[in-house]
Amino acid sequence: MKFDNILYGKHPLAWLLAPLSWLFCAIVQIRRQAYSIGLLTRHHLPVPIIVVGNITVGGTGKTPIVIALAQCFKKQGFKPGIVSRGYGGRAKTWPQAVYPDSDPRLVGDEPILLARHSGCPVAVAPKRIAAVQSLLDNEQCNVIISDDGLQHYALHRDIEIAVLDDIRRCGNGRCLPAGPLREPLSRLKTVDFILIKSTYSQKKTPFLEETGFLTTMTCELIMQDDIKCIVNKHSLRPLSTLRDKPVHAIAGIAYPARFFTHLRDNGLKLHCHIFPDHYDYQASDIHFNDDLPVIMTEKDAVKCQHFAGPQHWYLPITIRLPKALTERLLDTLKRKQYEPKTL
Structure with missing residues (x-):
């Protein structure tokens, strides 16, 4: 159940x-x-x-x-500056400044997305007041x-x-x-x-x-119609090129149904792999015994970039x-x- x-x-x-x-x-x-x-x-x-x-x-x-x-x-x-709890982060000291190349195991996955796409200072701490004070002390927010x-x-x-x-x-x-x-x-x-x-x-x-x-x-x-290669973000591939073709679809988010539906609506035939939200991926989780493309959310890609290959892609999402x-x-x-x- x-x-x-x-x-x-x-x-x-x-x-x-x-x-x-x-x-x-x-x-x-x-x-x-x-x-x-x-x-x-x-x-x-x-x-x-x-x-x-x-x-x-x-x-x-x-x-x-x-x-x-x-x-x-x-x-x-x-x-602007951005603060977050840093859910899933296991840093030993707080607050932590977050950068586009920070380790998600230390600061969490979502804060890295915030740092990459906002272009703003980001700080995380379980007590958000500490994260805010860190930004005020170190940035001109x-x-x-x-x-x-x-x-x-x-x-x-x-x-x-x-x-x-x-x-x-x-x-x-x-x-x-x-x-x-x-x-x-x-x-x-x-x-x-x-x-x-x-x-x-x-x-x-x-x-x-x-x-x-x-x-x-x-x-x-807005779910994009192009996917990006995890190991080469300048490499784009239209979802239309995968119409009627089988792919692996990976999601470790709270509500993966919308992600899978978007891929299906573009004609992809999915082998779905669902993981818990904020899941700590291992290489074996995203490598399969075939040469099919593997598509995931960008939130998942943040945690898979160090062991991903050219067959691994993520779907950009904006608001x-x-x-x-x-x-x-x-x-x-x-x-x-x-x-x-x-x-």
């Missing part, structure tokens, strides 16, 4: 776990209230903090959204974007963006362990923006419209943010008297 069937379906075990879910919700709300009234310390910083997070477990596509936001702010004259951390209340934030997946949404609507929610669904009413990640830019979101969340916008997830979101974010920063020239 897959755990996702409980969290995102109508499995009867969810009803049995409901009392634990109620207890979890109560603890979460007490903790949040403790920060609100000052019983627990919340750290304020001299630059605006924008948190991009989610209220569900598992991936919702936050990392490409953070990259797109950072690029947007750079174009507007800001000097005047706005900080936190990749995840919606529930990390020790870090004061000026803007909250909650990201939801258009397919899985909020699952069965229950909190852990009976459902996928880290916080009650009502938490969405307190964030500044709700961003729905979709492969269709105009896709409707009736679930949220019916429950009265008015700050909802849709961003478009197109709604213009209304970027305009309102910039307006919010200005209303809070944060201007790039004065920071």
Whole structure:
């Protein structure tokens, strides 16, 4: 039985776990209230903090959204920095600065993608306040974007963006362990923006419209039609050249179905290999006794680059943010008297 069937379906075990879910919700709300009234310390910083997070477990596509936001702010004259927990990283000391060629075993996989594609300083630490302070001490950042951390209340934030997946949404609507929610669904009413990640830019979101969340916008997830060779990123190959041909498809992400569907929609015949999210790959995991192409996500490729060969490819993914979101974010920063020239 897959755990996702409980969290995102109508499995009867969810009803049995409901009392634990109620207890979890109560603890979460007490903790949040403790920060609100000052019983627990919340750290304020001299630059605006924008948190991009989610209220569900598992991936919702936050990392490409953070990259797109950072690029947007750079174009507007800001000097953004990015912080993350560095999930899966096993560094002995924190915080850690992250560079495009950092070791994912030390800092995690997603932070390396952030460093490669944002062109911004990136720091990671289990306590995000330490990562933020590191950027302020060592870089000239005047706005900080936190990749995840919606529930990390020790870090004061000026803007909250909650990201939801258009397919899985909020699952069965229950909190852990009976459902996928880290916080009650009502938490969405307190964030500044709700961003729905979709492969269709105009896709409707009736679930949220019916429950009265008015700050909802849709961003478009763009899966490219060209794949890149892991060992030679200047080598591109159109997916159309693999139509009706068998390939190995590897995914160690929270929701691999969308990745596999995109490849199938391009006519590829897949031998699927699914691994846990943030999986620590070994060479034997991606080498097979044939000469078929092997295609994976870029997040997986980060961890496979040292033992990949010319048959290994990854699929680039980007995000197109709604213009209304970027305009309102910039307006919010200005209303809070944060201007790039004065920071």
